[in-house]
Structure formats: structure tokens, C-alpha cells
Amino acid sequence: MKKISLLGATGSIGVQTTDVIRKHPQSFQLYALAFGRNVEKGMQLIQEFQPAIVVVQSEQVKDALLQHGYRGKIYTGIDGMYEIATHPDVDVVVNAVMGSVGLSSTLGAIEANKQVALANKETLVTAGHLVMDAAKKHNVSILPIDSEHSAIYQCLNGESKKEAHKIILTASGGSFRDKSREELAGVTVEDALNHPNWSMGAKITVDSATMMNKGLEVIEAHWLFDMPYDHIDVIQHRESVIHSMVEFVDKSVMAQLGTPDMRVPIQYALTYPKRLELNQTKELNLVDIGTLHFQEMSLERFPCLRLAYEAGRIGGTMTTVLNAANEQAVDLFLNGKISFLTIESFIERALESHHVIHTPNLETIQQVDEQTRALVKSYVN
Numbered sequence: 001m002k003k004i005s006l007l008g009a010t011g012s013i014g015v016q017t018t019d020v021i022r023k024h025p026q027s028f029q030l031y032a033l034a035f036g037r038n039v040e041k042g043m044q045l046i047q048e049f050q051p052a053i054v055v056v057q058s059e060q061v062k063d064a065l066l067q068h069g070y071r072g073k074i075y076t077g078i079d080g081m082y083e084i085a086t087h088p089d090v091d092v093v094v095n096a097v098m099g100s101v102g103l104s105s106t107l108g109a110i111e112a113n114k115q116v117a118l119a120n121k122e123t124l125v126t127a128g129h130l131v132m133d134a135a136k137k138h139n140v141s142i143l144p145i146d147s148e149h150s151a152i153y154q155c156l157n158g159e160s161k162k163e164a165h166k167i168i169l170t171a172s173g174g175s176f177r178d179k180s181r182e183e184l185a186g187v188t189v190e191d192a193l194n195h196p197n198w199s200m201g202a203k204i205t206v207d208s209a210t211m212m213n214k215g216l217e218v219i220e221a222h223w224l225f226d227m228p229y230d231h232i233d234v235i236q237h238r239e240s241v242i243h244s245m246v247e248f249v250d251k252s253v254m255a256q257l258g259t260p261d262m263r264v265p266i267q268y269a270l271t272y273p274k275r276l277e278l279n280q281t282k283e284l285n286l287v288d289i290g291t292l293h294f295q296e297m298s299l300e301r302f303p304c305l306r307l308a309y310e311a312g313r314i315g316g317t318m319t320t321v322l323n324a325a326n327e328q329a330v331d332l333f334l335n336g337k338i339s340f341l342t343i344e345s346f347i348e349r350a351l352e353s354h355h356v357i358h359t360p361n362l363e364t365i366q367q368v369d370e371q372t373r374a375l376v377k378s379y380v381n
């Protein structure tokens with residue numbers, strides 16, 4: 001029985017994680033959960049799973065939960081998430097919050113020697129060196145939940161890291177894959193949220209449309225698999241059936257395939273190195289699909305991917321700025337303050353004005369993150 005702390009329980013990954021836990025009550029217990037503001041969903045989960053500890057984003061949300069009749073142990077904010085990520089009774093921490101707000105909990109979980117199942121890719125983008133150094137120091141495995149990185153992890157299983165030559169990340173192309181850059185001028189939030197293959201939270205769905213999601217994933221792969229940027233390729237693959245590939249030194253290529261269903265990588269991160277049945281997931285039927293499509297990824301069509309490669313290659317606080325500027329710009333877009341194409345121009349402006357700091361510590365990263373958000377907000381005026 002593994003006791004799980006689930007951060008971001010009310011979100012897309014969080015809810016799918018509870019689905020996996022529900023299906024395997026002999027293997028997993030939801031010991032603690034954290035969420036932001038969705039009190040209704042949070043209460044449903046509390047009533048079903050009866051966690052020992054609950055964490056919410058703010059005192060205001062805590063009051064709302066008390067008004068809904070919750071009488072158990074409750075903490076708030078980033079400190080609360082840190083508390084349940086490091087709690088001595090917890091075995092596994094699933095980090096499924098959105099954004100760099102998950103960083104201190106990821107670091108705390110590693111330092112407390114927890115098994116870490118990581119969906120929160122932003123923590124690796126903003127501070128990959130801190131996360132990976134801590135994981136090495138504490139001999140903690142970080143099990144990726146992100147579908148591409150889970151695929152790579154599975155392809156590398158039992159292989160020698162030295163013999164892996166190249167990582168090939170697949171990208172669906174996102175909501176606007178069939179539009180030219182000219183056609184992007186008038187797109188709406190609703191259009192952007194219409195992902196062709198996956199049902200996900202709003203921020204990552206917009207990231208898929210700008211291709212920043214793949215940019216963040218390139219940086220995530222760099223850190224997780226210690227792979228130089230020149231050895232990480234991205235190709236467009238419309239069907240999201242091949243979740244990613246690894247080319248080895250002998251030119252043999254391993255791929256991991258499956259229907260697009262996040263419960264598969266979530267469960268794998270919880271059961272690794274074993275596997276459990278996952279009956280409710282649709283079997284992959286390649287005969288029904290018939291044809292898989294592949295296309296070169298254009299850095300001109302998708303400038304956010306170029307910006308991510310450039311920031312990743314410079315390193316240091318450049319990726320902190322990339323991530324914070326993106327989080328802020330996407331938030332402005334989702335709130336109707338800027339257009340879709342302004343997202344990429346705000347990010348580029350923030351990167352251009354930044355003087356990189358190499359090997360920053362946690363405090364510096366947090367400062368740069370805050371300053372970048374304020375800077376990007378000021379661009380609106």
C-alpha cells in the first residue's frame with residue numbers, strides 16, 4: 001500500500017490520478033490532497049477519499065471549505081503543499097499543480113526521500129539544475145507523468161544511458177496546427193482551448209497551441225534524461241499515438257505507443273517498475289487507425305519552440321524567465337487582456353531584456369520569477 005500526497009487534485013491530471021487510485025484500493029491510499037480554489041470538486045474528493053490532510057490555496061478558500069462542513073486537518077498555501085509533500089507518513093508525491101508554484105514542494109519531496117511522480121513540468125523548466133542535483137544527492141527517482149517523458153522513460157528502461165543518442169519528442173501540433181501564421185491573428189480563447197487529441201487544463205492547452213508546451217518539454221527532457229539540446233528533436237505527429245521515441249547509437253529506434261489517455265503514464269509513475277491492469281483504457285487498434293502522419297516542425301511557424309531551445313541552450317535564469325513570462329502571458333490571454341499572437345511577443349521581449357544569471361539558487365529563481373511576471377504584466381499598458 002503506497003500512501004499518496006496529491007498536489008493539484010482538482011485539475012485534469014489530479015482527477016485522473018484519483019481515478020487510478022480508485023481502481024486500485026489495495027495498492028494506493030490518497031493520504032493528503034492539495035488544490036487551489038475549486039471547493040466543489042475538492043469537497044467531492046474529500047468525501048470520497050477521506051484524506052488525513054487537505055491543503056488549499058488561501059485562507060479564503062479554507063473558510064469556504066469550512067462553510068461546506070469540512071472539519072479535518074487543513075493547511076494553506078505553498079507552505080501547506082510543502083508540508084504534505086514532506087510528511088513522514090507519505091510514500092509518493094504526485095505533483096500535478098500548474099506552474100512554478102510547485103517548485104518548493106518538488107524540492108521538499110526529493111529532500112524528504114519521497115518517490116516523486118512529476119506532471120508539473122514548469123518546476124524542471126524554471127529550476128532543472130536544482131531539482132536534478134537534489135534528486136542525485138538524495139538518490140530519489142523522478143518518475144515523469146508527462147506522456148512524452150513517460151514514453152522516453154519506458155524506452156530507456158533497462159538500456160544504458162550512454163547508448164541513447166537522440167530523443168525524438170512528438171507533438172500533435174495543437175489547436176491551430178492547420179492554420180497559417182496570418183490566420184492566427186483573430187483566434188479566440190475558445191478556439192485555443194479546442195485541442196485535437198487531449199482534454200487538459202487551460203494553460204497547457206494554450207501551450208500546446210503556441211508550441212510552448214513542446215518547448216517546455218524539450219527543456220524537461222534535457223534535465224530528466226541528461227540529454228544535450230542538439231540531441232533532442234521535435235516532430236509533428238497528428239494522432240498522438242506514438243508518445244515519443246529514443247534513437248540509440250546503433251540507429252535502432254524505440255517508441256512507446258498507446259491511445260491518448262493520461263491514466264497510463266500516471267499509473268506507470270505510481271507502479272514503476274511494475275505495471276498494473278488498466279481496464280478502462282481503450283486498446284490501441286492500429287488497423288482502425290490505418291495511417292500515422294509525421295511532419296517536420298517549423299521554428300518559423302512556431303516561434304515559441306525556437307525561444308525555448310534558445311533559452312535552454314543559454315541556461316541559468318533564462319529558462320526561469322521563459323517559464324514565468326509564458327505563465328503570465330498565457331494568463332493574460334485566457335483573461336481576454338491580450339491576443340494569441342501577443343503571447344509569443346511578450347515572452348520574446350522578456351527574454352531579450354534579461355541578463356542571465358548562471359547556476360542560480362532557489363531565492364534567485366523565485367526573485368526572477370516574480371520580477372518577470374511583473375514585467376510582462378506591465379507590457380499590457
Ligand SMILES: NC(=O)C1=CN([C@@H]2O[C@H](COP(=O)(O)OP(=O)(O)OC[C@H]3O[C@@H](n4cnc5c(N)ncnc54)[C@H](OP(=O)(O)O)[C@@H]3O)[C@@H](O)[C@H]2O)C=CC1
Nearest residue numbers: 008010011012013035036037038097098119120121200201
Ligand atoms: N492535463 C494533462 O493532460 C497534462 C498536464 N501536464 C502538466 O501537469 C500540470 C497540471 O496540469 P493540468 O492538470 O492540466 O492543470 P489544471 O489547470 O487542470 O489543474 C491544476 C491544478 O493545480 C491547482 N492549483 C493551481 N494553482 C494552485 C495553487 N497556487 N495552489 C494550490 N493548487 C493550485 C488547481 O486547483 P483549482 O483548480 O482547485 O484552483 C488544480 O487542481 C501542469 O504542469 C501541466 O503542464 C503534463 C502532461 C499532460
Ligand SMILES: CC(=O)[C@@H](O)[C@H](O)COP(=O)(O)O
Nearest residue numbers: 146147171172173174208213
Ligand atoms: C498529454 C501530454 O503529455 C501533453 O503535454 C500533450 O503532449 C499535449 O499535446 P501536444 O503538446 O503534443 O499538442
Ligand SMILES: [Mn+2]
Nearest residue numbers: 146147148217
Ligand atoms: Mn506532454
